Amino acid sequence: MKDLLIMRAFHITGPQQGAVVELPNPVPGSGDVLVSVERVGICGTDVEFFNGDMAYLHSGHAKYPMQIGHEWCGTIVEVGVGVDQSWVGKRVTGDTMLGCQECERCATGYQYLCENRNEIGIRNGYAGALAELLVVPEFALHQIPDHMDATLGALVEPGGNALRSVQSAQLKKGERLLIFGPGTIGLLCALFAVEAGYEVHLAGRPGRSLEYAKEFASRNKIAGVWALDEIPALAFHGIIDATFSTEIPGRALELLEPGRRVVYIGISGEPSTIDTRTLVLKDITAVGILSASPGLAGTIEKYGNNLVNPSEIVAAVIGLDEVAAALAGSRPTGAGAGPKIHINPQK
Numbered sequence: 297m298k299d300l301l302i303m304r305a306f307h308i309t310g311p312q313q314g315a316v317v318e319l320p321n322p323v324p325g326s327g328d329v330l331v332s333v334e335r336v337g338i339c340g341t342d343v344e345f346f347n348g349d350m351a352y353l354h355s356g357h358a359k360y361p362m363q364i365g366h367e368w369c370g371t372i373v374e375v376g377v378g379v380d381q382s383w384v385g386k387r388v389t390g391d392t393m394l395g396c397q398e399c400e401r402c403a404t405g406y407q408y409l410c411e412n413r414n415e416i417g418i419r420n421g422y423a424g425a426l427a428e429l430l431v432v433p434e435f436a437l438h439q440i441p442d443h444m445d446a447t448l449g450a451l452v453e454p455g456g457n458a459l460r461s462v463q464s465a466q467l468k469k470g471e472r473l474l475i476f477g478p479g480t481i482g483l484l485c486a487l488f489a490v491e492a493g494y495e496v497h498l499a500g501r502p503g504r505s506l507e508y509a510k511e512f513a514s515r516n517k518i519a520g521v522w523a524l525d526e527i528p529a530l531a532f533h534g535i536i537d538a539t540f541s542t543e544i545p546g547r548a549l550e551l552l553e554p555g556r557r558v559v560y561i562g563i564s565g566e567p568s569t570i571d572t573r574t575l576v577l578k579d580i581t582a583v584g585i586l587s588a589s590p591g592l593a594g595t596i597e598k599y600g601n602n603l604v605n606p607s608e609i610v611a612a613v614i615g616l617d618e619v620a621a622a623l624a625g626s627r628p629t630g631a632g633a634g635p636k637i638h639i640n641p642q643k
């Protein structure tokens with residue numbers, strides 16, 4: 297019989313190594329809640345941690361063993377001292393970024409950029425959501441409606457990044473947006489941009505992701521999907537780079553209409569330099585997006601009101617036992633064509 301005080305969790309134990317471990321149930325501290333995790337997504341950041349490439353492993357902000365998982369939803373089962381009891385039973389997701397709540401940045405709305413922040417499943421050893429139970433500070437919580445399914449709940453975090461990226465491009469209805477990178481973030485950007493009334497184009501390297509993006513486009517009112525060397529000579533009023541490429545950041549400046557905004561959310565493994573002369577001579581504004589934090593509430597609203605529904609990008613829902621294989625790149629049996637893998641830690 298299962299010991300009720302022991303939970304299962306997935307840990308990355310070293311480069312390309314992972315294991316399901318049993319741990320004592322975590323206890324919510326003062327100001328914290330305990331969440332029974334319903335669903336977790338894994339993304340490129342998690343794969344980088346698994347491969348050992350992630351910059352935080354080299355800067356000292358993260359080390360093995362790690363309990364990853366920062367795209368999640370669940371139900372609150374217990375609250376710590378000082379937290380309102382009425383949270384118990386509520387379904388929530390949460391901000392990955394946990395600022396210190398004391399510094400100037402935290403006090404002025406930039407808690408997600410706090411120098412001393414923890415990040416759930418990412419930074420300073422803060423345990424992530426690939427476990428049956430997760431501790432989260434109350435200040436990081438975002439309630440999700442009961443009618444929102446677990447798939448959408450665990451897509452709020454990547455959605456927040458995408459929504460911020462689209463909003464940062466500052467287009468008007470009917471204007472044309474080009475998104476580089478047909479992965480999860482690029483596809484989510486496309487959905488939010490279509491909903492905002494923009495003419496949306498996606499571009500990427502030929503391959504499986506681009507083929508999926510073409511099918512996805514036909515179902516989601518996306519105007520065009522292009523291989524990188526086939527992008528039509530149109531006036532792009534905004535560009536989002538959601539790739540890992542070193543060259544796209546520079547190319548985006550060339551393709552963008554003067555006076556407009558380029559939004560960078562992708563990160564390459566090597567320096568991806570741009571020529572600031574192009575920036576100046578075309579009067580372009582460049583924007584970087586690190587975090588979903590200011591986009592979480594808006595994403596919950598768009599999903600909750602069925603204005604945006606990205607469920608189809610989730611290819612499979614697996615158990616904790618299958619996470620290591622998924623991080624190593626193998627497709628779960630019976631997986632659909634979408635880019636995102638979800639985990640049900642209770643499975």
Ligand SMILES: [Zn+2]
Pocket residue numbers: 338339340341366367454
């Ligand atoms: Zn992620």
Ligand SMILES: [Zn+2]
Pocket residue numbers: 395396397398399400401402407410411412413
């Ligand atoms: Zn702070």
